[in-house]
Amino acid sequence: MATTTTTVPSAGPVAGSRSFLSRLREGDEIARMITFLFAASVVLVTVLLVVELWQGSVLARHKFGFSFFRTSVWDPIFDQFGALPFIYGTLVTAGVSLVIAVPLGIGAAIFLAELAPARLSDALEFFIDLLAAVPSVIYGLLGVFIVVPLMRDYLQPGLKKTLGFLPLFQGPAYGVGFLTAGIVLAIMVIPYIISVSREVLLSVPRDQREAALSLGSTRWEATWKVVVPFARGGIMGSIFLALARALGETMAVTMVIGNNPIVSASLFSPGYSIAAVIANELTEATSNLHYQSLIELGLVLFILTFVLNGLARLLIVATSQRGAGMGNA
Amino acid sequence: MKRIAGMLLVALAVAGVLWADNALSITGAGATFPYPMYSKWFDEYHKQNANLSINYQSIGSGGGIKQVTEGTVDFGASDGPMNDEQLKAYADKHGSGILHFPTVMGAVVPFYNIPGVTAELNFTPEALAGIYLGKITKWNDPAIAGTNKGISLPANDIVVVHRAEGSGTTFCWTDYLSKVSDEWKTKVGKGGSVNWPVGLGGKGSEGVTGTVKNTPNSIGYVELTYAESNKIPYGNVKNAAGVFVKATLGAVSAAAAGAAKDMPDDFRVSITNAPGKASYPISTFTWLLIPEKFTDTAKRDAIKGFVKWALKDGQGYAESLSYAKLPTEVVAKELKAIDKIQ
Amino acid sequence: MNARLHWRKFLSAFMLTMTGVCALISVSVLFFILGYLVYHGGASISWNFFTKLPAPVGEAGGGMANAIVGSGKLLLLATLFGVPIGFFGAIYLAEFSGGTTAFIVRYAADLLNGVPSIVIGIFAYALAVLPFKHFSTLAGGFALGLMMIPITLRSTEEFLRSVPKALREAAMALGASKWKTITSVIVPAAYRGILTAILLAFARVAGETAPLLFTAFGNRFWSNGWNQPTASLPAMIYTYAIAPYDDWHRQAWAAGLVLLGLILIINIVARAILSRGIAVPRA
Numbered sequence: 017m018a019t020t021t022t023t024v025p026s027a028g029p030v031a032g033s034r035s036f037l038s039r040l041r042e043g044d045e046i047a048r049m050i051t052f053l054f055a056a057s058v059v060l061v062t063v064l065l066v067v068e069l070w071q072g073s074v075l076a077r078h079k080f081g082f083s084f085f086r087t088s089v090w091d092p093i094f095d096q097f098g099a100l101p102f103i104y105g106t107l108v109t110a111g112v113s114l115v116i117a118v119p120l121g122i123g124a125a126i127f128l129a130e131l132a133p134a135r136l137s138d139a140l141e142f143f144i145d146l147l148a149a150v151p152s153v154i155y156g157l158l159g160v161f162i163v164v165p166l167m168r169d170y171l172q173p174g175l176k177k178t179l180g181f182l183p184l185f186q187g188p189a190y191g192v193g194f195l196t197a198g199i200v201l202a203i204m205v206i207p208y209i210i211s212v213s214r215e216v217l218l219s220v221p222r223d224q225r226e227a228a229l230s231l232g233s234t235r236w237e238a239t240w241k242v243v244v245p246f247a248r249g250g251i252m253g254s255i256f257l258a259l260a261r262a263l264g265e266t267m268a269v270t271m272v273i274g275n276n277p278i279v280s281a282s283l284f285s286p287g288y289s290i291a292a293v294i295a296n297e298l299t300e301a302t303s304n305l306h307y308q309s310l311i312e313l314g315l316v317l318f319i320l321t322f323v324l325n326g327l328a329r330l331l332i333v334a335t336s337q338r339g340a341g342m343g344n345a
Numbered sequence: 346m347k348r349i350a351g352m353l354l355v356a357l358a359v360a361g362v363l364w365a366d367n368a369l370s371i372t373g374a375g376a377t378f379p380y381p382m383y384s385k386w387f388d389e390y391h392k393q394n395a396n397l398s399i400n401y402q403s404i405g406s407g408g409g410i411k412q413v414t415e416g417t418v419d420f421g422a423s424d425g426p427m428n429d430e431q432l433k434a435y436a437d438k439h440g441s442g443i444l445h446f447p448t449v450m451g452a453v454v455p456f457y458n459i460p461g462v463t464a465e466l467n468f469t470p471e472a473l474a475g476i477y478l479g480k481i482t483k484w485n486d487p488a489i490a491g492t493n494k495g496i497s498l499p500a501n502d503i504v505v506v507h508r509a510e511g512s513g514t515t516f517c518w519t520d521y522l523s524k525v526s527d528e529w530k531t532k533v534g535k536g537g538s539v540n541w542p543v544g545l546g547g548k549g550s551e552g553v554t555g556t557v558k559n560t561p562n563s564i565g566y567v568e569l570t571y572a573e574s575n576k577i578p579y580g581n582v583k584n585a586a587g588v589f590v591k592a593t594l595g596a597v598s599a600a601a602a603g604a605a606k607d608m609p610d611d612f613r614v615s616i617t618n619a620p621g622k623a624s625y626p627i628s629t630f631t632w633l634l635i636p637e638k639f640t641d642t643a644k645r646d647a648i649k650g651f652v653k654w655a656l657k658d659g660q661g662y663a664e665s666l667s668y669a670k671l672p673t674e675v676v677a678k679e680l681k682a683i684d685k686i687q
Numbered sequence: 688m689n690a691r692l693h694w695r696k697f698l699s700a701f702m703l704t705m706t707g708v709c710a711l712i713s714v715s716v717l718f719f720i721l722g723y724l725v726y727h728g729g730a731s732i733s734w735n736f737f738t739k740l741p742a743p744v745g746e747a748g749g750g751m752a753n754a755i756v757g758s759g760k761l762l763l764l765a766t767l768f769g770v771p772i773g774f775f776g777a778i779y780l781a782e783f784s785g786g787t788t789a790f791i792v793r794y795a796a797d798l799l800n801g802v803p804s805i806v807i808g809i810f811a812y813a814l815a816v817l818p819f820k821h822f823s824t825l826a827g828g829f830a831l832g833l834m835m836i837p838i839t840l841r842s843t844e845e846f847l848r849s850v851p852k853a854l855r856e857a858a859m860a861l862g863a864s865k866w867k868t869i870t871s872v873i874v875p876a877a878y879r880g881i882l883t884a885i886l887l888a889f890a891r892v893a894g895e896t897a898p899l900l901f902t903a904f905g906n907r908f909w910s911n912g913w914n915q916p917t918a919s920l921p922a923m924i925y926t927y928a929i930a931p932y933d934d935w936h937r938q939a940w941a942a943g944l945v946l947l948g949l950i951l952i953i954n955i956v957a958r959a960i961l962s963r964g965i966a967v968p969r970a
Contacts, residue, residue, distance in 0.1 A: 047866040051779035054772050055792045058836060062795040065802065065810045072813060091540035092511070123709030131703055132710070140714055142958065147717040149954045151894020152804075153921045154943050157928045158720060161936075164559070188502040190545060191560060206713050236699035264803025266897040267925060275509040275546030286545045291805045295897055296548060297538075298809065299374075300407030300511040302414075302431060314806045325801035370908070370915050372821065381744040384907065388743045391908065398908035400916060416820040551930035558931045574745050575931045666745075 066318075073312035075305055084312065090277045090293075092301075097309035099316065101277035105194065105287035106317070109269060110262040112198025112283065113205055118255055120202075121209030122244075125251075128210070129217035130239050141211060148207035156271035159200040164191040164272055167199075172284055187282040192274040195283040200268050205258035212257060212332060216250030217243060219336050249338070253331030260324040264317060266291035290317045368395075371644055374402040375409020375422030376513045377550040378568045379631045382449055382668050383422070386659050390651055397647050403549060407511015407537045413634050414438060419644055421634035424451075424513025425520075425537050426613035441638040444686065445612045446679055447630040448655055449668040450601055452592035453517050454627070456572040456579035457564040458557050459484060459499065466580040467492040467589045470525035470626075473582070476503055476564060477522065478529060479543035484562065492589070499562070506556050506565035509546030511538040517629040518566045521617040525626075566627075570667040584626040585618050596625035597669040605672035612679070628669075638687050649683055656680060721947070728944025731937035741907050741918075747934040751942055753909050757824070757917035758893070758946075761903060764828020764913070765835055765892055770885055772832075773839025780840070781847035782869055793841070800837035807833055808898035816902055822916040827903030831892040838888035846880030847873060879960050886957035890950045896921035920946045 076084065076097065087098025124144075128137045168191030175185045220243050228238035244251070274286020275296065290313045301307035380403040387399045404412075406423035413421030414435045426445055427435070435443045455468055472488045475481035481488050485498040508515045519535040533539050545560075547553035550567050554575055557565040569592050572579045581589040590596050600619035608614060618626045633652065639645035656679055660670045671679075735750045742749030776796075780789050811830035816822055850873050858868040874881070896919075903917050905926070910917035924942045927935035 043867075044865040047869070048779070048783045051775045051783060052788075054775035055779040055784070055788075057772055058776050058799065058840060059792055059795040061833065061836075062799045064814070065799070065806075068810055068813050069806070072809075089540060092538040093534050093536040093540070096540075120709045120712060123706040124713045127703070127706035127710040131706065140710060143714050143717050145958075146951055146954055147713070147720075149890055149894075149950050150717075150720060150947060151896070151921060151950065153894065153896045153924050153928075154720070154724070154947055157924055157939060157943050158723065160928050162723065168560070188504060188562075190504055192545060192556075203716055206716075210710075210713060234695050234699035236702045237695065240702070260801060264805070266803070266805045267921075270548070271925070271929060275548070276541070276544060288546075291803060291897070294805050294809065295900055296510045296546075298812070299901055300405055300409075300411045300538075302407060302411045302434075302511065302537075311809060314809050317803055318806050321801050321803055322798060325797065329797070368911060370911055372904070372906075372916055374904075384743040387907070400906045400908055402905045402907075402916070415817060417816055417822055548929055551926070551932075554931040555929050570745075571931070 069311060069315040069318060073308050073315050076308040076312040079305065080309075084309075085316075088277075088279055092303065092306050095303055095305050097305065099290075099309075099313055101279050102288050102290045102293050102313060103316065104279045105273065105277075106263055106289040106291070106320075108194050108283075108287065109197040109201055109273065109289060110259055112195060113201035113262045114255065114259060116199065116202035117206045117209055117258060121206045121254075121258070122213055122251060124206075125210045125213035125217055126239055126244070128214045130235075130243070137214075141214060144207045144210050147203075148211070150204075152204070152265055152267040155200055155204055155268040159196065159268055159272040163196055163200055167191050167193075167196045171195075176284075183281045184283050187280075187284045189284060190274060190286055192272050192286055193284050194273065194280075194287045197269050197273040197287070197289070198283070200272055201262045201265060204265065204268065205262050208258045208261060209254045212254035213247070213251045216247040216254070216332065216335055219250075220246045246338075247335055249331040250335035253328040253335065256324045256328035256331065260321045260328065263324070264291060264321050265289075266295050270295055290314070369397050369643055369647055371397070371399045371420070371647060372402070372418045373399060373409075373420040373422060373633075374404050374412050374418045375634070376406040376424050376631055377403040378406070378424045378451060378453075378512075378514045378629075379422065379449060379668065380550065381570050381574070381666050382663060385662055385666060386655060389659075389662070390654060394650075399647075399651065403551075405508070405510045405537075405549060406513030406516065409634060410511075410537075413443065413636070420636070420648060422448075422632065423516075423537075423634060424629050424631040425516025426615075426632060427634065439636065439638070441636065441687075444635050444637055444682065445632040446635060446652055446682070447612050447632050447671055447675060449660070449663050449671060450597050450616075450628060450630050451668050452569045452597050452625050452628050453514055453521075453566050454569050454572050454579035454592045455564060455566055455582065456554075456557060456577045458561055458577065459501075460561050462496060462498065463578055464493075464496050465578060465591065466496065467583070468580045469583045470522075474522050474526035474529045477505060477507070477542070477544070478526075478532065479505070492583075501562040504560050504563035505541075505544030506547055506553050506560070506563050507541050507544045508538075508550075508553060509548050512550075513537060513629070513631065514550060514566065514568060515539065517617060517627060520615055521627045524618045568667075573667050582626050584622075584624050585620055586622045586624070588622050590623065590625045592625045592627075594664060594667070594669040596623055597628040598672065600624035600626070600628040601630070601669070601672055605674050608675055608678055610682075612675075612682075630671075635686060637685060645686060649686055652683055653680065721951075724940065724944045724947055727937075727940040728942075731941040732944065733941075736938060736941050740909070741923075745932060749934075749938070751918070751920065751923055751938060753906060754918040754920050754923045754942070755945070757903070757906065757910055758920045760824050760910070760913070760917060761827045761831055761899070761919055762889065762893055764825065765831035766885070766889060768828060768832030769835030769888065769892075770839050773836045773884075773888070774843055774881070776836075777840050777843035777847060778869060778874075780844045782865065782873070793844075796837040796840045799833065800841075803897075804834065804895050805897040808901050811898055812901035821914065822902060822904035823914045824903055824910060824917045825913050827899050827917065827919070828913075830898035830902045831895060834892050834895065834898070835888040838891060839884050842884030842887070843877075843881050846877040846884065849880070850876045879963065883957040883961040886953050886960075890953040890957070893950050893953070894921055894946055896925055 084099050088100045089096045089098045172189035179185045228242040269289050270292035276286040277288040294310050383401050391398050409421035409423050412418045485500045516537045523530040523535040547556040550571050553565045553567050554571045557563045581591045584590050600616045604614045604616050616628050656676050663670050738752050739750030815826035815829045858872045899922050906916050906918045920942050924939045927939035
């Protein structure tokens with residue numbers, strides 16, 4: 017919607033756009049300038065943030081170059097810093113969380129969009145949005161006191177007994193580790209998947225559904241084979257959003273991941289994530305290189321979430337427009 | 346409505362300004378090792394000097410060194426003395442030096458949570474190094490069982506716990522391991538923050554204690570008071586004279602006896618693996634890191650006053666919290682050194 | 688053919704039931720969390736908790752009075768910093784700007800929104816702590832305010848835009864200047880949505896911990912004025928939860944309940960306001 021500097025015939029005999037002076041007098045130009053300053057400050061602050069991340073990591077970037085992403089050693093004594101364990105941990109925990117949250121989330125979204133009567137759907141959506149509002153540290157609190165003992169005493173031994181032949185489920189059961197962090201993250205990102213997917217599913221034009229049903233498909237087939245594929249882009253978008261959230265989570269992860277920078281095939285192993293190591297080590301990184309390596313990690317995280325968020329938005333918008341465009345065939 | 350909001354805002358702003366002028370607040374940060382002691386001290390001192398609150402945040406010795414160097418806190422605290430490089434970095438940044446003031450002494454104990462075992466285990470230096478190097482992986486390994494005949498140790502995997510962040514406790518622990526194990530010295534080295542071969546990272550002494558308390562078959566290293574106040578069993582360690590010594594305050598003082606006589610002027614000294622039959626081998630001083638020059642005279646005088654109090658009255662609180670008092674020679678030397686703070 | 692049809696029908700019923708199960712699981716997690724917090728936190732909430740300062744390590748009987756006040760101060764600062772920028776910036780976007788500028792500003796806001804809170808913490812540490820050489824409530828408020836900006840901006844813009852064109856045109860026809868239209872017609876019409884946006888942004892940052900670790904730092908005592916480090920509820924929860932003391936655990940539960948209760952109430956109120964619909968002056 018374009019702004020309205022339309023020509024308005026003023027009260028006097030002079031027609032055409034109002035002069036700069038008259039706009040100034042009536043406060044419009046000042047208002048425009050002031051609000052412009054505020055809007056510009058948003059851009060300024062964002063640019064400043066990126067610059068700060070870039071400049072703040074210059075030593076580390078020059079010293080390590082791309083090997084930063086391949087090295088596993090994080091040694092403050094010998095000033096050797098490699099990001100691999102943290103990137104690995106961040107990706108693995110996010111991956112585990114998606115494996116759990118995506119089926120649950122999409123399933124719930126399908127229920128809310130297709131099956132539930134409108135009022136129930138809205139009511140449940142309300143509660144799920146509340147779940148999204150729970151702060152990270154509270155998830156951490158619950159993680160430490162509920163999930164970790166559950167993992168250590170029941171889930172991990174259970175998985176070991178049944179699926180222990182897989183390298184994924186080997187090693188001692190600490191309670192903390194990649195799997196635990198992934199589970200806590202899954203709970204945190206489900207609301208995002210559900211609310212966005214539900215919206216996207218709701219925006220699929222009715223005739224798609226009706227056409228499928230009229231051709232004799234069951235409700236499930238209509239949903240799964242017609243509606244969901246139509247909304248595929250938006251659902252992918254919601255997954256990217258959830259992924260971006262999971263990657264950036266700090267408190268809940270550092271409280272349950274074990275804080276050990278290693279790369280391990282086992283999900284039972286303690287690990288580390290980018291956000292967790294920054295939270296733990298930033299205030300005490302004595303050497304300049306240590307500090308700047310942490311900033312570089314922050315830069316990596318920033319770029320990752322930036323790309324994912326961008327992709328997510330593109331997908332979601334594209335799908336909704338597609339739905340709207342085809343609406344009234 | 347708008348007017349009310351406006352007046353409220355103005356009132357708040359005024360209150361904020363007025364409120365700000367009231368009392369003196371000093372911020373310090375650093376070691377978690379002496380935190381129970383310091384939190385008691387600062388609380389007591391605040392009771393006696395209501396206009397002064399010393400806010401101490403236990404973020405780890407590494408954080409203490411870094412933040413006092415950055416100048417974001419008024420003083421630091423560490424159980425690993427600043428090395429020459431760090432001292433130089435401080436001097437370069439501020440144009441003046443930083444002083445170490447030992448406050449108490451403590452012991453770093455190997456504490457553990459083994460189901461069914463409440464006895465005090467005997468640990469040799471080789472056993473400790475082996476566990477932390479990841480070479481000794483089970484509790485019933487001969488290296489441990491050999492010195493603990495009569496105690497049945499399970500065949501469970503050892504869960505190693507260490508500090509996640511830069512820590513003076515880690516410095517003391519790795520300093521000791523470097524002295525008793527060449528392999529540790531070359532592979533890992535000593536420092537506040539090392540590249541741990543194995544283990545879970547706990548945040549602060551509190552985090553390590555919490556992790557050991559909640560994780561069966563775990564072992565960690567922490568200041569004596571944390572193990573004692575949480576009733577977690579800790580082991581005896583074989584000292585340089587070949588005796589298995591329990592970490593008692595007497596044993597810590599014995600370890601410091603030699604150093605007390607030859608205390609260097611800057612008070613930076615290591616007392617790990619000290620000679621003597623009664624010495625506990627993993628003992629350490631803990632220091633306050635106080636800048637030589639203060640621009641704010643009120644803060645300077647407040648800190649000097651506190652240090653004097655800590656060296657005299659403060660020592661009285663140490664033993665009930667499982668810290669050893671400073672040797673009298675060291676106290677005397679420090680009282681003289683306080684005048685260096687300008 | 689009959690068998691196949693039966694299978695398909697069965698599959699349909701089964702899968703759709705499964706989706707219902709998924710929804711049930713997702714929603715019940717919320718109730719479980721709430722229930723657990725109420726159970727553990729409720730038992731630990733005491734007069735001490737709200738009025739006392741933290742006690743020395745290991746001693747019982749301390750409270751979180753300073754953390755509650757600290758969180759209040761931080762959130763106040765965050766609102767004072769973030770809301771005006773978001774609000775006026777949104778007015779610019781909705782009423783004054785051209786296509787390219789609007790695109791850039793929106794893009795920047797979305798970028799800022801997606802930045803992980805720990806990275807915001809790094810930024811605030813570098814900008815508001817290091818140069819001033821101390822941790823402070825102001826730095827913490829700055830960090831939190833940064834996080835409030837994008838939410839406020841985008842939501843406010845949306846609600847401003849959703850005000851019907853007819854209203855704008857009517858105001859213009861009556862000779863009102865742009866600014867007058869905005870202040871007397873458009874903003875009042877959209878005020879419900881704007882208020883909701885502010886409340887939601889507030890609730891979002893109320894629970895943030897990571898940025899406060901390097902800005903507000905922490906304080907065992909009362910924090911005077913705005914230039915001292917300060918305790919905050921989320922940071923205390925973090926510190927107490929990972930420590931070994933049972934008394935601290937109890938306090939962490941209580942704090943968790945207070946914090947979550949506050950956030951949920953704000954969310955519910957915000958949504959209630961919004962559900963009453965955009966206020967449109969009667970014809």
